[in-house]
Amino acid sequence: MNIGEIAESCGLPAKTIRYYEEIGLVRPDRSENGYRNFSEQDAHKLAFLGRARSLGFTIEDCRTLLSLYQDQSRASASVKQIARGHLADIERKIEELQAMRRALQTLVTRCNGDDRPDCPILDGLSGD
Amino acid sequence: MNIGEIAESCGLPAKTIRYYEEIGLVRPDRSENGYRNFSEQDAHKLAFLGRARSLGFTIEDCRTLLSLYQDQSRASASVKQIARGHLADIERKIEELQAMRRALQTLVTRCNGDDRPDCPILDGLSGD
DNA sequence: TCTAGGGGTTCCAGCAACTGGAAGGTCAAG
DNA sequence: CTTGACCTTCCAGTTGCTGGAACCCCTAGA
Known part of the structure; x- marks a missing residue:
């Protein structure tokens, strides 16, 4: 999925998603043409981030929550x-x-x- | 009055007072040695600003409020x-x-x- | 007289979490 | 072949300070 679609699906602006990549919250692959290519997993992560942010968690809290989310032994x-x-x-x-x-x-x-x-x-x- | 005394009297950090000067909220004179020299008026203004900020007014609101405060025909x-x-x-x-x-x-x-x-x-x- | 300290000065960088904009590459439709 | 909607990177700005470096000034004590 391109950034536009994913932005649509998780409700976050494309700018914000790029920013989240920059600070290492998501790591989408890239297509041949250099466009970001988001997986379903990325979509999930971004939706998670959107909800956490809307509850007012800081970015650093979000980072921690995300890693706990992905840690089955938390x-x-x-x-x-x-x-x-x-x-x-x-x-x-x-x-x-x-x-x-x-x-x-x-x-x-x-x-x-x-x-x-x-x-x-x-x-x-x-x-x- | 030097910046330290004024900071003491209005409860704002010296750094903040310098910042307020930088953005034009106060304009203290300078002594021979280059130190800021605050008048009673400045002290009043800064106390006003401290109270307005503590009520959550933005800096721009404070600027406007201060000018209204000083405008007898408001x-x-x-x-x-x-x-x-x-x-x-x-x-x-x-x-x-x-x-x-x-x-x-x-x-x-x-x-x-x-x-x-x-x-x-x-x-x-x-x-x- | 030197020195230590506690003032003061400027300027630059950084915080949080984006947001806007410029300059340019890519792609599908007409 | 062009138009327009995408996408890319990079840089600057937002709010209201705050910290730190590097330096000057002034007074008191040895």
């Missing part, structure tokens, strides 16, 4: 550890964002948003 | 618009993260995390 504990680490990161980020949201919401609510200069948002940012 | 509506846009971004990100969290949580819960290879997390990522 321990599921290794996978779970990575996933839980990532889950903790996500939860931390959610909390950070919620704190921002609360603070910002407070300021926004107080601001009239009219044509006058008086502005509680700027006041808040300037330290009152 | 309309508070302009400020509110930026803040609401940013709030919407934050809310979108929170939702994305929460979706990730839910999906990941489900997989993690199902995984035994023992020394056997059987792993619902990898199964989920591989598309079952």
Whole structure:
């Protein structure tokens, strides 16, 4: 399969797939004409990567997960550890964002948003 | 004030303050010896920037907010618009993260995390 | 007077994970 | 034979810093 087809099938942009090859996540063969030639295995890997990335795993986590995926003698504990680490990161980020949201919401609510200069948002940012 | 003192007072690393100068957010004078010499005004600006950044505003938003802050004839509506846009971004990100969290949580819960290879997390990522 | 230290300066490289664009090769259809 | 849709490589840019090298400045102590 050419890169266009595979991109279509896994939902990743061709650019991204080339990038994944560059950093060694996939290693498609090449046809006579120099075009990348993806196998079904590659298609699977890329779909796997797409899902892992969409769950927010870093590229390095993806690399590890992929190798665990391909390692029949893995321990599921290794996978779970990575996933839980990532889950903790996500939860931390959610909390950070919620704190921002609360603070910002407070300021926004107080601001009239009219044509006058008086502005509680700027006041808040300037330290009152 | 030298960069060290100002960094101390606003809580931003000196590196960051130099970077802010580089991109034109502050323009401290220079002493005879070439050291940056920050005024009280600069201190205020940097504190403002620190707070805006900690609420997640982009640098470009900060630039705009700063100019509105210094513009006595601003309309508070302009400020509110930026803040609401940013709030919407934050809310979108929170939702994305929460979706990730839910999906990941489900997989993690199902995984035994023992020394056997059987792993619902990898199964989920591989598309079952 | 020398030296050590703790400031400060510039400039360059690198992070994550792509994305855009230029310049050009390949292929099938009309 | 040309057109257009593919594909290729390579380089630069994104965001907001951060680290490090190599160097200057200033003060205090031996």
